[in-house]
Amino acid sequence: MPALTADGVSSGYGRTTIISDVTLSAERGTVTTIIGPNGAGKSTFAKTLVGILRASKGRIAVGDVDITRMSGHLIPRNGLVYVPQNDNVFKRLTVRENLEIGGFASRADPATRMAEILSIFTDLDKARDKRAGFLSGGQQNLLAIARALMVDPSVIILDEPTAGLSPAYTDVVWSQIERISKLDTAVVVVEQNVERALKHSDFVHIFVAGTNHVHGPAAEIAGLDLAAIFLGRSGAH
Ligand SMILES: Nc1ncnc2c1ncn2[C@@H]1O[C@H](COP(=O)(O)OP(=O)(O)OP(=O)(O)O)[C@@H](O)[C@H]1O
Numbered sequence: 001m002p003a004l005t006a007d008g009v010s011s012g013y014g015r016t017t018i019i020s021d022v023t024l025s026a027e028r029g030t031v032t033t034i035i036g037p038n039g040a041g042k043s044t045f046a047k048t049l050v051g052i053l054r055a056s057k058g059r060i061a062v063g064d065v066d067i068t069r070m071s072g073h074l075i076p077r078n079g080l081v082y083v084p085q086n087d088n089v090f091k092r093l094t095v096r097e098n099l100e101i102g103g104f105a106s107r108a109d110p111a112t113r114m115a116e117i118l119s120i121f122t123d124l125d126k127a128r129d130k131r132a133g134f135l136s137g138g139q140q141n142l143l144a145i146a147r148a149l150m151v152d153p154s155v156i157i158l159d160e161p162t163a164g165l166s167p168a169y170t171d172v173v174w175s176q177i178e179r180i181s182k183l184d185t186a187v188v189v190v191e192q193n194v195e196r197a198l199k200h201s202d203f204v205h206i207f208v209a210g211t212n213h214v215h216g217p218a219a220e221i222a223g224l225d226l227a228a229i230f231l232g233r234s235g236a237h
């Protein structure tokens with residue numbers, strides 16, 4: 001059974017439907033990226049998965065637990081966590097304090113989990129008593145990911161974790177994303193950079209105008225005319 005299942009999901013803001021009939025599933029141990037033009041609905045879909053927005057149609061499940069109507073604050077306890085693009089750390093708190101906050105909904109022992117996380121994110125370990133606001137942008141993004149991992153999730157959703165980072169730090173973040181997936185987690189990443197998505201992920205979903213008709217293994221997507229698909233010129237699948 002997939003760690004995450006979204007089946008025929010529609011949602012939007014107020015009466016405006018932004019995404020419609022989106023179906024996606026993600027398995028533990030894999031990286032799935034969502035790419036597509038600005039305004040295609042990628043973040044709207046991510047927010048719907050984690051209960052910030054309500055699906056008006058369809059079903060969302062984590063493992064065999066239906067979370068479609070679950071309150072957003074209960075969703076992390078069921079193993080699904082989300083890292084928004086901006087404002088994702090408490091800047092006045094230290095690295096360690098940020099991780100402790102992430103541990104509130106932890107399904108694992110928080111102290112053990114923090115030690116595990118700091119052994120993976122060695123830069124954060126070195127800076128564990130620093131205030132988050134003094135970290136670089138890239139380190140703050142890693143801290144946000146590390147904090148979300150404190151609950152030992154089965155699924156983590158990252159909205160543009162490398163936006164605004166240098167190419168060198170983008171490499172660091174992507175290598176951590178691949179590592180996280182190998183910890184038996186399903187990782188779903190919203191990504192602007194198509195080459196990065198194809199290089200680092202197992203599966204790719206292309207969002208155009210609020211839906212994801214084109215999706216598949218990264219190697220298969222790499223062979224398609226992505227420019228035409230992005231412009232809505234190809235019905236491809
Ligand atoms: N809070 C909101 N209220 C109303 N409409 C919104 C809101 N947030 C986004 N939208 C609209 O929903 C559509 C999809 O936006 P969304 O942020 O999901 O796109 P995206 O694919 O994440 O784009 P980007 O690549 O720029 O991050 C856009 O037309 C946007 O204007």
Ligand SMILES: [Mg+2]
Pocket residue numbers: 042043044
């Ligand atoms: Mg977005």
